[in-house]
Amino acid sequence: MTLTAKLKLCHNREQKTQLDQVTLAYRDALNYTSQKAFEMEKTSNAAKIQQEVYKTLRERFGLGAQMACSVPRYVGAAYKTLWTKVKQSKVARELNPKARRYKGLDNPPRFVSRTLSYQYQRDYSFKKGQQVSIMTLKGRLVLPYEGYAKHLEFIANGAEMGTAKLWYSKARKQYFLLVPLTIELSDPEPSSHKQVVGVDVGMRYLATASNTSGKTLFKSGKATLRKAERFLKARKSLQQKGTRSATRRLVMLSGRERRFIADTNSSLAVQILKTFPQAFIGVEELTHVRDRTERRSRPHSSEQQRKANRRRARWSYAELQGFLAYKAALRGSMVVKVDAHYTSQTCPRCGHCSRGNRPEKGLMFACESCGYQLHADLVGARNVGLRALLVRQDWASTGCLSCIPDVSDVETKVERLKRYSELRWSPDTSQRL
Numbered sequence: 076m077t078l079t080a081k082l083k084l085c086h087n088r089e090q091k092t093q094l095d096q097v098t099l100a101y102r103d104a105l106n107y108t109s110q111k112a113f114e115m116e117k118t119s120n121a122a123k124i125q126q127e128v129y130k131t132l133r134e135r136f137g138l139g140a141q142m143a144c145s146v147p148r149y150v151g152a153a154y155k156t157l158w159t160k161v162k163q164s165k166v167a168r169e170l171n172p173k174a175r176r177y178k179g180l181d182n183p184p185r186f187v188s189r190t191l192s193y194q195y196q197r198d199y200s201f202k203k204g205q206q207v208s209i210m211t212l213k214g215r216l217v218l219p220y221e222g223y224a225k226h227l228e229f230i231a232n233g234a235e236m237g238t239a240k241l242w243y244s245k246a247r248k249q250y251f252l253l254v255p256l257t258i259e260l261s262d263p264e265p266s267s268h269k270q271v272v273g274v275d276v277g278m279r280y281l282a283t284a285s286n287t288s289g290k291t292l293f294k295s296g297k298a299t300l301r302k303a304e305r306f307l308k309a310r311k312s313l314q315q316k317g318t319r320s321a322t323r324r325l326v327m328l329s330g331r332e333r334r335f336i337a338d339t340n341s342s343l344a345v346q347i348l349k350t351f352p353q354a355f356i357g358v359e360e361l362t363h364v365r366d367r368t369e370r371r372s373r374p375h376s377s378e379q380q381r382k383a384n385r386r387r388a389r390w391s392y393a394e395l396q397g398f399l400a401y402k403a404a405l406r407g408s409m410v411v412k413v414d415a416h417y418t419s420q421t422c423p424r425c426g427h428c429s430r431g432n433r434p435e436k437g438l439m440f441a442c443e444s445c446g447y448q449l450h451a452d453l454v455g456a457r458n459v460g461l462r463a464l465l466v467r468q469d470w471a472s473t474g475c476l477s478c479i480p481d482v483s484d485v486e487t488k489v490e491r492l493k494r495y496s497e498l499r500w501s502p503d504t505s506q507r508l
């Protein structure tokens with residue numbers, strides 16, 4: 076498994092100047108090299124380009140030997156990608172003469188962002204006391220860094236490192252080192268998990284999680300979604316303005332919005348994993364979430380209901396699940412997807428499934444058949460948990476883990492739903508709540 080550790084470099088003003096110099100020189104070198112490659116019949120051959128530019132990169136741009144080699148490689152790779160697109164465009168135009176011609180190689184590609192590649196052990200290496208040594212134009216710079224505890228742990232334990240990127244955040248006036256780490260994870264087995272958990276996502280609660288012995292976690296979505304709504308409003312008004320400064324602010328705002336959602340999802344995933352350690356976690360297959368909400372919004376539904384539906388579709392639940400799956404693997408837990416069908420309408424006690432189990436679509440679930448009452452979001456989480464339990468049992472008995480196939484095969488789906496209808500929440504467990 077490969078992940079990217081984002082390390083914040085703790086630099087003072089002089090050190091930042093040094094980083095500015097090297098990143099800007101590298102960018103200029105990229106653009107110079109791009110121009111040269113363009114003149115050499117737009118070649119993507121890195122070795123050829125290097126022969127042409129190496130001396131200039133060393134002398135005029137002041138790059139070290141490693142960097143003077145990595146610039147032509149980077150440019151060569153960029154040209155290669157562009158050539159692929161040119162060829163694809165050519166094929167497309169043979170089929171459809173009206174298709175637009177790809178123009179990416181009409182001019183030498185320009186590099187605008189301050190990004191710089193570092194080879195491990197050549198341009199960068201880790202030092203004792205949580206410090207990293209990186210190459211600049213004036214030799215090596217040793218800087219302390221900060222990052223996620225889990226990532227720091229992997230680095231300290233000597234994870235395999237790849238080619239790192241020095242990246243500049245304009246908004247924060249701050250440099251980061253992005254280091255790819257390759258980690259060996261042992262294959263999970265059914266016995267490696269101590270509990271089974273279901274996670275339901277929604278609007279009232281961004282996430283509701285429950286394990287099969289009744290422990291629950293509610294993460295309210297109120298404040299978060301209100302903030303998301305504010306972002307949306309601000310974005311809309313800037314879009315309507317359409318001036319240049321409005322566009323610039325829009326880009327900044329979009330970045331802030333994206334980071335806000337990512338941060339919320341990331342910390343929520345950690346919270347779930349910390350509450351339920353070493354867990355086998357079921358999440359809903361989300362492809363149906365949209366259908367489900369759309370079907371519910373009938374022409375007569377209130378403005379409020381429609382707004383809520385839009386909100387639900389917009390929050391990045393898929394991102395939350397992605398974080399959960401990825402962080403789970405690092406913490407000895409595991410995430411599987413289960414069908415989302417009827418998880419909110421099925422009674423976890425008697426199995427009765429009906430829309431009528433959700434009177435007024437309110438907060439309470441009330442079973443028409445057995446009278447079982449429970450918080451509606453908790454019903455969802457429990458049903459997802461029960462389905463995950465079924466997956467785990469199949470895994471333990473057959474030795475193979477069957478996830479939901481992407482192609483919806485009607486017959487197997489019907490079969491699965493039939494098995495789900497036989498799942499029951501143990502009444503003993505429920506009483507303890």
Ligand SMILES: [Zn+2]
Pocket residue numbers: 422423424425426427442443444445446447
């Ligand atoms: Zn019931």
